[in-house]
Amino acid sequence: MKKTKLKLKKSVYLIIGIIIILVGSCIIGVKVYKDMKYKETNEYKLLEAGYTKEEIKILEQNFSEEEIGSLANASKDEFLLELLQDEYFIKDNLNRYTAYHNEFLNDSARLVVAKINANTDYNYYTHDIDTDISKDYLMIVNKYYHLGEDYEPDDLVTISNQYYYGDGHQIREVVYDAFIDMWNQARNDDIYLIINSSYRNYQNQQEVYDYYKDTRGTTYADSIAARAGYSEHQTGLALDIFSTEYTTTSNFKNSPAHLWLKENAYKYGFIQRYQENTEDITGFAEEAWHYRYVGVEVATYLHEHDITFDEYYAYFIA
Numbered sequence: 001m002k003k004t005k006l007k008l009k010k011s012v013y014l015i016i017g018i019i020i021i022l023v024g025s026c027i028i029g030v031k032v033y034k035d036m037k038y039k040e041t042n043e044y045k046l047l048e049a050g051y052t053k054e055e056i057k058i059l060e061q062n063f064s065e066e067e068i069g070s071l072a073n074a075s076k077d078e079f080l081l082e083l084l085q086d087e088y089f090i091k092d093n094l095n096r097y098t099a100y101h102n103e104f105l106n107d108s109a110r111l112v113v114a115k116i117n118a119n120t121d122y123n124y125y126t127h128d129i130d131t132d133i134s135k136d137y138l139m140i141v142n143k144y145y146h147l148g149e150d151y152e153p154d155d156l157v158t159i160s161n162q163y164y165y166g167d168g169h170q171i172r173e174v175v176y177d178a179f180i181d182m183w184n185q186a187r188n189d190d191i192y193l194i195i196n197s198s199y200r201n202y203q204n205q206q207e208v209y210d211y212y213k214d215t216r217g218t219t220y221a222d223s224i225a226a227r228a229g230y231s232e233h234q235t236g237l238a239l240d241i242f243s244t245e246y247t248t249t250s251n252f253k254n255s256p257a258h259l260w261l262k263e264n265a266y267k268y269g270f271i272q273r274y275q276e277n278t279e280d281i282t283g284f285a286e287e288a289w290h291y292r293y294v295g296v297e298v299a300t301y302l303h304e305h306d307i308t309f310d311e312y313y314a315y316f317i318a
């Protein structure tokens with residue numbers, strides 16, 4: 001009786017032992033399998049390539065599983081991370097950013113995003129887009145976006161010769177109202193602003209451009225004037241502004257009037273459209289006198305952020 005009991009006890013221990021070994025093997029097996037599987041995941045490969053968890057999150061926010069898969073099989077792309085973290089990154093432009101970067105390795109991610117968003121990877125006047133005039137005073141006209149030969153704003157008003165050297169010049173009403181407010185405030189500060197150029201129709205612009213082209217050649221003409229259809233002056237939203245004391249393109253830049261405009265024009269909805277060091281983006285060398293009306297909200301944004309209207313348009317309006 002006792003012997004049988006002992007035998008039974010032994011068998012129970014044996015069975016328990018076997019169960020423990022089986023369960024243990026299973027647990028180890030599952031773990032090994034899981035590890036193996038994890039090593040095949042994008043996360044593991046990206047961590048191995050040197051991406052941090054934060055950076056992986058950025059990739060996941062921007063790319064599909066499949067796209068991340070191909071990134072995971074390559075070495076870490078620092079430049080891509082910089083692009084993705086740029087405030088004005090546009091996903092649709094990614095291939096163009098990359099192609100541009102491969103050609104111009106010294107440009108920062110910020111500059112690449114700025115240039116490509118402004119289309120400057122295309123040659124001037126070769127990538128024509130009819131500008132969307134429904135954007136009204138936020139429409140863009142530059143060396144890519146242009147107006148048709150027949151475009152003429154329907155709210156042009158005549159500028160009083162109190163504000164302009166000469167008679168009969170026109171500008172859009174919304175711009176005129178804003179300019180008069182600005183002119184009055186400037187006068188209170190002893191600055192006397194005077195307009196030197198305003199709305200130009202297609203034919204006027206053609207004449208301006210042809211004059212430079214005929215006297216100095218195409219390269220010079222392109223550097224100093226927009227071709228017909230590509231000038232902001234045709235929008236009726238641009239004014240060339242000088243002061244009664246400083247009336248030339250060479251002396252206006254360092255005048256009190258220009259300094260005043262730099263600090264105050266945005267409050268009336270105007271921006272200096274072509275600034276120092278933005279030629280690579282706007283396509284125009286600095287013009288201290290050329291002001292574009294974009295409304296107070298956008299002008300204030302541009303005053304506070306270091307971007308051009310071309311970039312603003314690509315990111316917020318187009």
Ligand SMILES: [Zn+2]
Pocket residue numbers: 197233238239240289290291
């Ligand atoms: Zn101008």
